[in-house]
Amino acid sequence: PPRAVTVGEGLAVLVARSGPLEQSAVFDRGAGGAEANVALVLAQLGVSTAWVSRVGDDGFGRYLVAQLAAGGVDVGAVTVDPDHPTGLYVKERGSGSGAPHDLPAHASRMHYYRAGSAGSALSPADLAPRIAAGLLDRADLVHFTGITPALSASANELTRTLIALPRRGRLVSFDLNYRPALWGSRVDAAADELAAHVRGADVALLGADEAAEIFGTGDPAALRALFPEPAQLIIKNDKHTVLAFDGDTAVEVPALALEITERIGAGDAFAGGYLAALLHGVDPRTRLRYGHLCAAAALTATGDAAKLPPAQEIRRLAALTDREWA
Ligand code: KDG
Secondary structure (H helix, E strand, O other), X not given: OOEEEEXXXXXXXXXXXXXXXXXXXXXXXXXXXXXXXHHHHHXXXXXXXXXXXXXXXXXXXXXXXXXXXXXXXXXXXXXXXXXXXXXXXXXXXXXXXXXXXXXXXXXXXXXXXXXXXXXXXXXXXXXOOHHHHHHHHHOOEEEEEOOHHHHOHHHHHHHHHXXXXXXXXXXXXXXXXXXXXXXOOOHHHHHHHHHHHHHHOOEXXXXXXXXXXXXXXXXXXXXXXXXOOOOEEEEEOOOOEEEEEEOOEEEEEEOOOOOOOOOOOHHHHHHHHHHHHHHOOOOHHHHHHHHHHHHXXXXXXXXXXXXXXXXXXXHHHHOOOHHHHX
């Protein structure tokens, strides 16, 4: 099977059942972190996948590692850091009651508890140990996101190192994942770092809305003009159509019509599906369908990590005619 490595922070997730936090008494525990979510999708789709990360020497860290391992992800290059705790985020979910501080139904808000976390202690040194270096050497693809450079100076340095490593045929994929809450007032630095990663990647995935926020345009043609470098530039728009520039050609595939439960994690599931299909040698249109099918699994659940239907079912659905798909 093809081999992939994802690099980035994992987070424990506490998902509020519903309503504003001051009224939410019950939380479901889950695993999150964009690159961990992508790793889980890749592994479910038959890609031999490793996750390079750091977790604290604590219960949430052990839980995360166990979840990834149970999902078939190689966790041999995850460092347990005794000096920093595992990061956490709380997912607040709207009930649409109209009560003060409540969000609309199906809307959600993230609250990070991750300053000084083990993941923010990621640095170029995490790529150097024998296990991590060996995994990277043998990988067909390495994936990271715009969350990591926002975490700390050392994590930013890690992403610069990662993108500058000799490729030897290995693809680099980068998901923009612009998180203003992590960058704070460092908007110019964010734009510079993130643009450099889009330019340096072979496959870049961008949400039109986040691209508009940080690069000043969400228009696909304008974004392609701004970023001619990545062989594959994938733009997800707010109407849930995804357009992929593959070299000089453009392919567009609409999302499936479905009732959304909760959105966070859907972008990661899309990335995982698209990249797995790419690694399996599938054509551009079908890759986008894989992305949408995996995103659908995340959109119809409250957790971040997508539990997919069996791979042969995904393969069958991805092969529908255009009429059946619509
Ligand atoms: O894409 C989902 C991620 O945003 C979530 O899992 C948490 O990694 C995360 C982050 O930093 O936002």
